[in-house]
Amino acid sequence: MRWCVLGFFGLLVLAPAMRAEKPEDQPNTATPKAEYDALVKEYQDAQQEFFKQYRTAKTQEERDKLYKEKYPNPDKFAERFLKLAQKYEKQPVAADAMIWVLENNRSSGPDAEKKTAKIVEALIADHIQHNRIGEVCQRLVYSPSPLAEKLIRAVIEKNTDRTVVAQATFSLGQYLKNRAELVQQVKTDGDRRKQVEQFYGKEFVEQLRAREPAKLTKEAEDLFQRIIDKYGDLKRYPNLPGEYAKITLAKSAAGELFEMRNLAIGKPAPDVEGEDIDGKKFKLSEYRGKVVVIDFWGHW
Amino acid sequence: MYPHERSLVKRLANQPFALIGVNSDQDRKALKQTMEKEHITWRSFWDGGSTNGPIASKWNVHGWPTIYVLDSKGVIRHKSVGGLGMDAAVNTLLKEMGIDAPQAKEEKQQPEKK
Numbered sequence: 001m002r003w004c005v006l007g008f009f010g011l012l013v014l015a016p017a018m019r020a021e022k023p024e025d026q027p028n029t030a031t032p033k034a035e036y037d038a039l040v041k042e043y044q045d046a047q048q049e050f051f052k053q054y055r056t057a058k059t060q061e062e063r064d065k066l067y068k069e070k071y072p073n074p075d076k077f078a079e080r081f082l083k084l085a086q087k088y089e090k091q092p093v094a095a096d097a098m099i100w101v102l103e104n105n106r107s108s109g110p111d112a113e114k115k116t117a118k119i120v121e122a123l124i125a126d127h128i129q130h131n132r133i134g135e136v137c138q139r140l141v142y143s144p145s146p147l148a149e150k151l152i153r154a155v156i157e158k159n160t161d162r163t164v165v166a167q168a169t170f171s172l173g174q175y176l177k178n179r180a181e182l183v184q185q186v187k188t189d190g191d192r193r194k195q196v197e198q199f200y201g202k203e204f205v206e207q208l209r210a211r212e213p214a215k216l217t218k219e220a221e222d223l224f225q226r227i228i229d230k231y232g233d234l235k236r237y238p239n240l241p242g243e244y245a246k247i248t249l250a251k252s253a254a255g256e257l258f259e260m261r262n263l264a265i266g267k268p269a270p271d272v273e274g275e276d277i278d279g280k281k282f283k284l285s286e287y288r289g290k291v292v293v294i295d296f297w298g299h300w
Numbered sequence: 301m302y303p304h305e306r307s308l309v310k311r312l313a314n315q316p317f318a319l320i321g322v323n324s325d326q327d328r329k330a331l332k333q334t335m336e337k338e339h340i341t342w343r344s345f346w347d348g349g350s351t352n353g354p355i356a357s358k359w360n361v362h363g364w365p366t367i368y369v370l371d372s373k374g375v376i377r378h379k380s381v382g383g384l385g386m387d388a389a390v391n392t393l394l395k396e397m398g399i400d401a402p403q404a405k406e407e408k409q410q411p412e413k414k
Contacts, residue, residue: 243352259360269368269376272355274345277323277332282343285374290316291393293386294368295305296361297344298324298351299334 032084032093039080040100046072074104082115085122095127099136108199113145120147124154133159134167141174144200146207149175166231166249173223173253177260180216183208221260227253269294302338307404308387309342315394315401316372320344324351324364372397 050070057063078101085097098119105112127133133155140148152175155168185192186208197205232250262270272284272294284294309319321344325331328346347353351364359368363381369389371377378389387404394401 243350247352255357255360258358263359263368263376263379265376265379267376269370269374270358272322272345274347274355276343277328277335277346279346282345284320287318287320288374289372290318291372291390291397292317292370292374293308293319293390294322294370295319295383296322296324296356296359296364296366298364299331299338300325 032088032091033096036084036093036096039077039084039097043072043074043077046070074106078104078115089122090126092127092130095123095130096132098123098127099132102136103139108144110201113147116145117147120151124151128154128158129160131161131164134161134164134171137168137171141171142178143175144204149179162231163234166227166234169223169231170227170236170249170253173220173227173256176216176220176223177256179208179211180213180220183211183216184213187213217260221257224253224257224260302340304383304386305342306339308390311402311404312390312394315399316397317390317394317401318342322347322353322355322359322361324349324353324356326350369393 050066050072053066053070054063057066081097081100085094085101088094088097102116102119105116123130123133123136137152137155140152149172152168152172156165156172159165159168182196186196186205187193193205196208228250232248232253234249235245236247236249236252237244261267269284273281275281284292305319319342321340321342323331323344324347325334326349328349334340345355347355359366365383366381367379367383367386368376369378369386371393377393378385380386391401391403
C-alpha cells in the first residue's frame with residue numbers, strides 16, 4: 001500500500017517538478033538565479049547518483065558504506081543555500097534559497113529551530129510578496145514551530161496577491177485546527193504529553209498548555225468561513241492533475257468545517273450508506289453495539 | 301498495513317468488533333482479486349472508484365490510510381492518519397464494555413508472502 005497525503009506531501013512532490021518545466025527567463029548562467037539552479041541541480045544529481053548505486057549494491061555492508069560516503073546530506077547543502085541567500089540578500093533568489101532549506105530540513109531541536117527562526121524573520125522582513133510564499137505557508141501547516149504561525153499571519157496581513165492570501169488563510173485554518181488537537185491531547189493525555197516533551201522540549205509543552213483549544217477551534221472555523229465567503233471560487237490544488245484540479249477552496253473549506261463540527265473525537269459518527277464491493281447495500285449503523293474501526297484504504 | 305489489520309480481525313474474531321473499510325480503488329474486479337490474494341475478509345464500502353469518492357470527500361480524508369475508531373454507541377473515540385494507536389484504542393473501548401480481549405502479540409518482523 002502506498003502513502004498519499006494530498007495537499008501537503010502532494011504539493012511537496014509536485015511543486016519542484018512544475019517549476020522545472022518552466023522555460024528559463026534568463027539563459028545567462030552568470031545570474032543569481034542560474035547560481036541557485038546550479039546548486040539545486042547539483043543536489044538532485046548527487047541524490048540520483050546515490051540511489052542508482054544504492055539499488056545496485058549487493059550487501060548491507062556496501063549499502064552502509066555508500067550511505068556514509070555518498071549520501072547527499074541536505075543539511076550540508078543547506079549551508080550552501082544559506083550562503084547564497086546571504087550573498088543575494090533581499091533579492092528574490094535569496095527567498096528561493098531559504099525556501100529550499102525549509103523544504104529540505106531534516107533536523108529538529110533547539111539549533112534547527114534557531115536557524116528556522118532566522119529564515120522566517122528574513123522572509124517576513126524582505127520577501128513577503130515572493131511568488132512562492134503561499135506554498136511555504138501550506139507546507140508549514142503541520143509544523144510544530146510557533147514561527148510557522150508567525151509567518152502565515154504576516155503573509156495574510158501584508159501580501160497583496162489574492163490567491164496567496166487565500167492560500168495562507170486556508171493554511172492558518174489548518175494550522176490552528178491541528179494545533180487545537182495537539183493542545184487538547186497534551187492537556188488530557190499524559191503519554192502524549194511525554195512524547196511531545198521528549199521531541200520538542202518542556203518549554204514547548206508549556207506554551208501549548210497555555211492555549212485554549214476552544215479559542216483555536218473558533219478562529220479556525222472563522223477562517224474557513226472567510227474562505228467560503230471571499231475566496232470560494234479559487235482552486236485548492238491548481239498544480240495537481242485530473243479531478244483534483246477542479247476542487248474549489250469553497251468545497252475544501254466546507255470539508256474542513258464538516259470535519260471540525262461532526263467528525264471530532266466525542267461526536268457521534270455520521271451514518272454511512274453505500275454498497276460493498278459485491279454491490280450489496282449496507283449501512284455503518286448496522287454495526288452499532290460493536291467497537292468499529294473505519295479504515296479508509298486503497299490498494300494502489 | 302494488511303498484516304496488521306488481518307491480525308486485528310483474527311484476534312477479535314469472537315468479540316463485538318468490526319473492521320469496516322472504505323475502499324478507494326478504481327477497478328472493482330482487480331480489487332476482488334487482490335482481496336482474495338491478500339485474505340482481506342472484512343467488508344468495505346465501495347467509494348465510487350476514486351480517492352475523491354463521496355464518502356472520503358464527506359469525511360474530509362486526504363491521507364491514506366486514515367482510521368476512525370467508534371465505540372459501541374457509535375461515538376468517535378480515536379482517529380489517525382496512518383493508523384497509529386488503532387489496537388490500543390480498540391482494546392480500551394472493548395474494556396469499557398467489560399471485555400478483556402486477547403492481547404496483541406509482539407509484532408513480528410515477517411516478510412510478507414507474495
